[in-house]
Amino acid sequence: MxxxxxxxxxxxxxxxxxxxxxxxxxxxxxxxxxxGAVAGRVADGRLDLRALADAFRGGRSSS
Structure with missing residues (x-):
């Protein structure tokens, strides 16, 4: 789809x-x-919650 x-x-x-x-x-x-959409992305491996949390806290990204 x-x-x-x-x-x-x-x-x-x-x-x-x-x-x-x-x-x-x-x-x-x-x-x-x-x-549901966020849970689906996490399950598919297309969303890294740790990286997202680090971004909100002002942490650095590895990429």
Whole structure:
């Protein structure tokens, strides 16, 4: 699946959530989708949480 299809599907889910259940459910679903995306990237090895934490703390990167 392309990034465009995934983005459109995510936008559809969020829009339908907002329409049917309201703003705070929309926010909750959006945060849950973000957490799921981060967890997926960590599981795939495409996101290094230690490097990310070091960047936020002002640490140096090895690259």
């Amino acid at each position: 392309s990034a465009t299809v995934v983005g459109a599907a995510a936008a559809t889910v969020l829009a339908l959530t907002w329409i049917t259940t309201g703003f705070w459910a929309f926010v909750f679903v959006g945060v849950a989708m973000l957490v």
